[in-house]
Amino acid sequence: xxxxxxxVENLTKQYRLGIINHGMLFQDLQSWWARFRGKEDPNTRIGxxxxxxxxxxNYKQDSSFLALEKISFDxxxxxxxxxxxxxxxxxxxxxxxxxxxxxxxxxxxxxxxRVASLLEVGTxxxxxxTGRENVFLNGAILGMSHSEISNKFDEIVAFAEIEKFxxxxxxxxxxxxxxxxxxxxxxxxxxxxxxxxxxxxxxxSQFQKKCLGKMSDVGKEGRTVLFVSHNMNAIExxxxxxxxxxxxxxAANSRDIREVIKRYLFDKTDQQNISKWVRxxxxxxxxxxxxxxxxxxxxxxNALEMPLSNNQDIWVQIExxxxxxxxxxxxxxxxxxxxxHLLYWSYxxxxxxxxxPITKTGISNWRSKIPSHYLNEGCYRIEVIGGLHFRQxxxxxxxxxxxxxxxxxxxxxxxxYWIAKRPGILAPVMEWKIS
Amino acid sequence: MEIRDENEKWTTVISPVHGWLxxxxxxxxxxxxxxxxxxxxxxxxxxxxxxxxxxWFLIQPLFSTIVFxxxxxxxxxxxxxxxxxxxxxxxxIVSWNYFSSCLTTTSNTFIANANIFGKVYFPRLAVPISVxxxxxxxxxxxxxxxxxxxxxxxxxxxxxxxSGWILLTPLLLGQMGILGLGVGILVSxxxxxxxxxxxxxxxxxQLWMYATPIVxxxxxIPERWQWLYALNPMASLIETFRYAFLGSGSVNLAHLAVSxxxxxxxxxxxxxxxxxxxxxxxxxx
Numbered sequence: 215x216x217x218x219x220x221x222v223e224n225l226t227k228q229y230r231l232g233i234i235n236h237g238m239l240f241q242d243l244q245s246w247w248a249r250f251r252g253k254e255d256p257n258t259r260i261g262x263x264x265x266x267x268x269x270x271x272n273y274k275q276d277s278s279f280l281a282l283e284k285i286s287f288d289x290x291x292x293x294x295x296x297x298x299x300x301x302x303x304x305x306x307x308x309x310x311x312x313x314x315x316x317x318x319x320x321x322x323x324x325x326x327x328r329v330a331s332l333l334e335v336g337t338x339x340x341x342x343x344t345g346r347e348n349v350f351l352n353g354a355i356l357g358m359s360h361s362e363i364s365n366k367f368d369e370i371v372a373f374a375e376i377e378k379f380x381x382x383x384x385x386x387x388x389x390x391x392x393x394x395x396x397x398x399x400x401x402x403x404x405x406x407x408x409x410x411x412x413x414x415x416x417x418x419s420q421f422q423k424k425c426l427g428k429m430s431d432v433g434k435e436g437r438t439v440l441f442v443s444h445n446m447n448a449i450e451x452x453x454x455x456x457x458x459x460x461x462x463x464x465a466a467n468s469r470d471i472r473e474v475i476k477r478y479l480f481d482k483t484d485q486q487n488i489s490k491w492v493r494x495x496x497x498x499x500x501x502x503x504x505x506x507x508x509x510x511x512x513x514x515x516n517a518l519e520m521p522l523s524n525n526q527d528i529w530v531q532i533e534x535x536x537x538x539x540x541x542x543x544x545x546x547x548x549x550x551x552x553x554x555h556l557l558y559w560s561y562x563x564x565x566x567x568x569x570x571p572i573t574k575t576g577i578s579n580w581r582s583k584i585p586s587h588y589l590n591e592g593c594y595r596i597e598v599i600g601g602l603h604f605r606q607x608x609x610x611x612x613x614x615x616x617x618x619x620x621x622x623x624x625x626x627x628x629x630x631y632w633i634a635k636r637p638g639i640l641a642p643v644m645e646w647k648i649s
Numbered sequence: 650m651e652i653r654d655e656n657e658k659w660t661t662v663i664s665p666v667h668g669w670l671x672x673x674x675x676x677x678x679x680x681x682x683x684x685x686x687x688x689x690x691x692x693x694x695x696x697x698x699x700x701x702x703x704x705w706f707l708i709q710p711l712f713s714t715i716v717f718x719x720x721x722x723x724x725x726x727x728x729x730x731x732x733x734x735x736x737x738x739x740x741x742i743v744s745w746n747y748f749s750s751c752l753t754t755t756s757n758t759f760i761a762n763a764n765i766f767g768k769v770y771f772p773r774l775a776v777p778i779s780v781x782x783x784x785x786x787x788x789x790x791x792x793x794x795x796x797x798x799x800x801x802x803x804x805x806x807x808x809x810x811x812s813g814w815i816l817l818t819p820l821l822l823g824q825m826g827i828l829g830l831g832v833g834i835l836v837s838x839x840x841x842x843x844x845x846x847x848x849x850x851x852x853x854x855q856l857w858m859y860a861t862p863i864v865x866x867x868x869x870i871p872e873r874w875q876w877l878y879a880l881n882p883m884a885s886l887i888e889t890f891r892y893a894f895l896g897s898g899s900v901n902l903a904h905l906a907v908s909x910x911x912x913x914x915x916x917x918x919x920x921x922x923x924x925x926x927x928x929x930x931x932x933x934x
Contacts, residue, residue: 318665321665
């Protein structure tokens with residue numbers, strides 16, 4: 215029998231926008247007085263302008279914002295639920311409500327068992343205390359009892375790989391050690407419901423692997439995980455079902471994760487022309503590489519119509535303005551398949567140093583070729599990535615960066631024997647010789 | 650039956666704030682380990698990486714006492730009911746410090762802990778309660794210093810009279826702590842929205858100190874104004890404390906009763922407001 219452990223019913227979370235000032239105090243008193251007399255609160259009606267006595271009252275009721283709107287879903291025991299959505303879609307608000315950090319405006323969440331959140335690991339670590347003391351403190355904050363922590367203490371320390379430093383104040387730890395210890399405590403909580411938000415963004419890759427392993431173990435042990443990430447591969451690998459949030463509404467809820475991710479990544483309603491990206495705001499502005507547009511073109515630089523035929527070279531063209539040059543500037547793109555699998559990264563600095571294209575200030579066109587007869591039929595996504603080598607990301611992979619999508623259909627080969635889509639991620643035409 | 654089972658299944662139901670009381674003593678009790686660890690953290694971490702370490706617990710009241718003795722005793726010549734000024738001021742300072750640090754630290758609960766509160770749930774009241782316990786521990790250390798001085802003066806033959814009221818000390822301390830906690834959480838709940846109060850707390854406690862017989866004895870207040878002191882719940886507490894250990898002043902039972910009543914009222918109001926605010930403060934802080 216299936217056992218529902220989380221039941222979210224009609225969950226709505228409203229935020230008031232605007233500044234808090236004496237106008238707010240006036241309204242609070244007004245609301246309070248109305249409630250006190252058992253009358254209707256004049257400030258709760260949504261979508262109507264508030265009657266203001268004073269001209270200084272500049273907070274209007276229609277300046278409210280629904281971070282979550284009538285969300286309902288169930289999660290069963292042992293399920294690993296992936297939560298995806300663009301920035302501001304309400305993912306974090308949802309987790310905050312479920313982990314009881316903030317309370318909903320309407321609706322209910324019913325939980326069975328203890329919830330532990332990894333909204334951000336290392337919560338409540340005190341820099342002056344030793345690793346050992348912090349393990350106990352952090353464990354208690356996360357809801358473990360003293361005896362539970364004592365039982366797991368050795369395991370936690372071993373998982374974090376910091377046996378030698380356990381009696382050193384954590385302010386002397388490297389950031390990696392700090393995060394490992396923090397995650398280790400959280401990973402050994404054994405809550406019935408574990409909430410994970412973007413923890414994979416931290417730590418080295420080996421540790422990330424360990425964390426992913428731990429998370430799928432948690433799922434196998436019959437406990438439930440809520441997992442928020444922008445990393446589609448991790449979602450696909452770990453989750454048993456998936457919901458998509460879009461502007462506070464539930465856009466999809468399915469066990470067919472592949473399908474959900476595909477729909478999410480190739481959401482056509484989002485942009486008019488997805489095969490071309492043009493800068494509309496200052497979001498990506500930076501002095502080294504300020505992207506103006508990203509286009510899929512032919513060799514002459516003319517934008518190509520979708521779908522593309524596979525018998526022509528495809529050029530990725532990034533137009534950018536450079537106000538400062540930096541020898542460490544490394545720019546390129548990441549190519550993803552429809553399912554969200556990363557095919558490769560490519561940078562202009564991939565060749566030997568003397569062959570690097572010369573960068574100069576001003577507006578320039580960066581072009582890179584994807585050869586014909588190389589990709590398979592299907593949809594692909596190109597995201598601009600890059601940064602200052604070994605210093606900082608300008609466009610970090612997996613985060614929001616300028617991106618375009620394109621579709622390849624037909625023209626797979628010149629051979630009469632190969633006309634339909636073949637299995638496999640790539641469909642390259644390779645050279646053959648017989649001697 | 651079916652419906653009952655359906656409801657009993659859930660261990661937690663998260664719903665919007667309605668009604669007044671959201672406070673659960675049982676839940677707080679479940680988190681007693683956490684309170685103990687907070688106490689330990691605050692107590693241990695304060696004077697880490699200092700040379701004098703825990704000695705700071707003693708230096709602070711000692712110096713305040715000396716300064717008070719010089720300024721109020723020698724320069725302003727405020728009488729101390731025949732008690733050595735050192736003892737008189739130290740009794741006042743030690744107990745007032747306990748109360749005022751309970752108040753000022755708890756009044757900052759939400760803002761100082763916004764970082765943790767924004768990430769995990771635990772009963773928020775655990776933080777102010779642990780603060781009061783830490784302050785009580787600090788008080789005990791400072792109180793031992795006071796006792797040391799008391800015995801020194803006693804041995805020198807200075808007329809100080811311990812009275813039976815010292816048996817009431819735990820009650821007095823409990824009430825001071827509860828009063829500090831009550832006012833503190835009341836203020837901390839309101840500061841989540843209106844930061845103005847953070848400015849008030851600083852000089853407010855200082856003004857409150859002068860409205861309490863710390864640097865002067867009650868006997869200096871004209872008879873016809875003494876009723877005003879009933880409105881200050883700290884006044885009768887300090888007076889009783891000093892009467893118990895030094896034999897100066899008097900114990901006014903009516904004032905003590907009023908003070909107890911006010912303390913209970915403030916605590917209840919504080920808890921109601923605090924437990925209401927804790928659900929939604931992340932949106933306003």
